Amino acid sequence: MHLAELSRRSGVSVPSIKFYLREGLVPPGTPVSARRAEYGEEHVRRLRLVRAMLTIGKMSVAQARDVLAVADDPAFTRHERLGTAQYMLPPHAEAPAQDSEERAVWDEIRSLILDELRRLGWHFQDTAPALDMLTQSVATLVGLGYDAPVEDFRRYAAAIRPMAEAEYATIAQFELIEEALEATVAYTVLVEPILLALRRLAHEDVSSRLRYGYGDEPAL
Amino acid sequence: MHLAELSRRSGVSVPSIKFYLREGLVPPGTPVSARRAEYGEEHVRRLRLVRAMLTIGKMSVAQARDVLAVADDPAFTRHERLGTAQYMLPPHAEAPAQDSEERAVWDEIRSLILDELRRLGWHFQDTAPALDMLTQSVATLVGLGYDAPVEDFRRYAAAIRPMAEAEYATIAQFELIEEALEATVAYTVLVEPILLALRRLAHEDVSSRLRYGYGDEPAL
DNA sequence: TGGTGAAGGATAGTTGAACTATCCTTGGCG
DNA sequence: CGCCAAGGATAGTTCAACTATCCTTCACCA
Numbered sequence: 001m002h003l004a005e006l007s008r009r010s011g012v013s014v015p016s017i018k019f020y021l022r023e024g025l026v027p028p029g030t031p032v033s034a035r036r037a038e039y040g041e042e043h044v045r046r047l048r049l050v051r052a053m054l055t056i057g058k059m060s061v062a063q064a065r066d067v068l069a070v071a072d073d074p075a076f077t078r079h080e081r082l083g084t085a086q087y088m089l090p091p092h093a094e095a096p097a098q099d100s101e102e103r104a105v106w107d108e109i110r111s112l113i114l115d116e117l118r119r120l121g122w123h124f125q126d127t128a129p130a131l132d133m134l135t136q137s138v139a140t141l142v143g144l145g146y147d148a149p150v151e152d153f154r155r156y157a158a159a160i161r162p163m164a165e166a167e168y169a170t171i172a173q174f175e176l177i178e179e180a181l182e183a184t185v186a187y188t189v190l191v192e193p194i195l196l197a198l199r200r201l202a203h204e205d206v207s208s209r210l211r212y213g214y215g216d217e218p219a220l
Numbered sequence: 221m222h223l224a225e226l227s228r229r230s231g232v233s234v235p236s237i238k239f240y241l242r243e244g245l246v247p248p249g250t251p252v253s254a255r256r257a258e259y260g261e262e263h264v265r266r267l268r269l270v271r272a273m274l275t276i277g278k279m280s281v282a283q284a285r286d287v288l289a290v291a292d293d294p295a296f297t298r299h300e301r302l303g304t305a306q307y308m309l310p311p312h313a314e315a316p317a318q319d320s321e322e323r324a325v326w327d328e329i330r331s332l333i334l335d336e337l338r339r340l341g342w343h344f345q346d347t348a349p350a351l352d353m354l355t356q357s358v359a360t361l362v363g364l365g366y367d368a369p370v371e372d373f374r375r376y377a378a379a380i381r382p383m384a385e386a387e388y389a390t391i392a393q394f395e396l397i398e399e400a401l402e403a404t405v406a407y408t409v410l411v412e413p414i415l416l417a418l419r420r421l422a423h424e425d426v427s428s429r430l431r432y433g434y435g436d437e438p439a440l
Numbered sequence: 441t442g443g444t445g446a447a448g449g450a451t452a453g454t455t456g457a458a459c460t461a462t463c464c465t466t467g468g469c470g
Numbered sequence: 471c472g473c474c475a476a477g478g479a480t481a482g483t484t485c486a487a488c489t490a491t492c493c494t495t496c497a498c499c500a
Contacts, residue, residue: 003476015460018477023458035466035477045364052360054458058278058311061458079431086420091278091413117421123432124424130417137413140272144265144406149414152386156418159379164422166372172430186364188420193311193357194369195419196412197350198376200306201337202384204344210392211299212343223447235489238448243487255447255495274487281487 003029006039010047017047024065025050027072049182057189063090071181078177082184089188092129093136102139109148110135116153167191223249226259230267237267244285245270247292269402277409283310291401298397302404309408312349313356322359329368330355336373387411 007014020026026046029037053064070076070084096102113134114126124131138148167187174180227234240246246266249257273284290296290304316322333354334346344351358368387407394400 013460014477016458019459022478033467036468037477048360048364052364056311056357056360079427083424083427086423091276091416122421122425123428124421128421128424130420130424133413133417134421137276137410137417140268140276141406141410144268144272144402146403146406149411152383153418155386156383156415157422159383160415160418161422163372163376163379164419164426166375168423168426168430182364183366186361186366190357190361191369192416192419193353195376195380195415196311197353197357198373198380199384199412199415200350200408201342201344201348201354202377202381203306203388204303204348204350205342206384206388207299207303208343210388233489234447236487239488242449253496255449256497257448 001039002036003039006043006047009044010051012047012051020047020050020061023061025061025068045182049186052186053189056193057090059090059189063088067185071185078180081177081181085181085184086188087129089185091133093132095132095135105142106135106139109139109142109150112148112150113138113153116150117157120154120157122157163195221259222256223259226263226267229264230271232267232271240267240270240281243281245281245288265402269406272406273409276413277310279310279409283308287405291405298400301397301401305401305404306408307349309405311353313352315352315355325362326355326359329359329362332368332370333358333373336370337377340374340377342377383415 001009003014003017007017010017012020017026021028026043029039029043032038050064050068053059053067054061059067067085067088070088071081073081076084096106110131114131117124138150142148171180171183171187174183221229223234223237227237230237232240237246241248246263249259249263252258270284270288273279273287274281279287287305287308290308291301293301296304316326330351334351337344358370362368391400391403391407394403
């Protein structure tokens with residue numbers, strides 16, 4: 001199919017597709033002549049994935065490009081490609097500058113969190129960006145004067161683990177690495193809003209239950 | 221304290237504070253003379269909250285202003301102010317245009333989700349924006365060719381509910397509405413990245429466990 | 441009590457991201 | 471053989487989030 005049809009099929013405007021091609025978010029079509037290229041179903045899928053990363057995942061074009069570049073690079077092993085793609089997905093947090101006042105607090109909170117998760121038996125590299133994200137959020141909560149919810153981690157972790165196992169099983173069943181990679185990115189980006197939305201609805205339910213007394217109905 | 225000290229205490233530059241004042245994200249100080257205003261601790265707290273909303277919550281200045289405007293408006297009841305602030309917090313999803321092809325899919329997925337949550341006994345307004353967020357994510361997953369994980373909702377919901385109850389209890393203990401509101405916004409914005417980060421670490425743990433065989437150690 | 445220097449408001453300028461529009465060459469097709 | 475659209479290159483636009491400048495006024499100090 002040509003650009004015009006790719007645009008129609010994917011719902012992305014022609015100028016935007018050109019832009020994504022330039023930025024390397026979408027691989028070029030196979031040139032059929034000097035001024036003509038042919039696109040396939042994989043381009044339609046890729047465009048949908050890119051749009052999901054940008055609109056739902058709120059990723060920047062640069063972030064999406066970097067993640068997809070690693071995912072597309074056959075120089076790495078399956079495990080490396082999946083892991084690196086995962087690591088590159090936002091959000092990311094940065095530690096405060098070395099020797100700053102906040103840095104001491106940051107480091108202390110980080111090791112508290114790391115200890116707690118190690119105590120739960122979790123294995124992960126201690127360079128995992130998610131760890132910095134955790135630290136940043138907890139540090140900010142502390143900075144606002146709230147208790148560090150590190151002791152709640154046990155509950156949160158217990159709740160989240162079965163989900164992660166189920167999702168991992170879903171992704172692992174893809175044998176083709178391209179499929180597994182797309183699934184990793186898609187599930188990471190698209191399941192996160194699902195969890196957050198469910199949490200907000202649960203808050204509303206708890207609130208209305210206490211306020212209007214639906215307590216006799218099953219909570220679950 | 222004056223602007224310069226407020227800047228120092230909050231870690232936000234003077235021009236940025238001026239900008240936030242103009243945009244209504246921070247209430248003006250009490251004018252002590254025509255060209256002099258006095259700021260208090262509440263301004264320091266507000267600035268920290270605003271920075272958290274913008275940097276961690278990835279909210280736009282306009283969104284933060286709207287949320288804080290409702291939270292600050294004493295014309296509403298405590299319940300309304302908490303609920304509206306919650307509803308206005310991003311992310312938000314928009315339904316496709318009426319009578320479009322995707323709209324039919326959208327509506328179908330939305331009512332599937334609503335039914336499932338009602339079956340779980342959850343109470344919330346069916347105008348809740350989180351419901352649209354759920355629909356958008358599921359619809360996008362379906363559009364990419366994945367199964368709609370509606371049947372997983374039961375598991376997700378069961379995992380999330382105790383967290384929501386614990387968080388609600390934490391927020392409910394603030395008697396001053398200003399404190400409760402700030403806590404609502406802070407917990408919504410700052411606990412979400414914690415959950416997502418834990419989920420990613422859980423994925424990494426599951427992955428390394430299967431790959432390197434840590435199966436004999438406790439998973440939790 | 442007068443000079444100075446910062447505070448604070450108004451206004452305009454800057455930067456970066458994400459498109460979007462224009463131009464121009466070329467080649468498929470009639 | 472000629473026309474018109476595809477596709478690449480380039481430049482322009484739009485918007486958000488600051489950031490810098492200017493200017494008046496007043497607090498503080500000598």
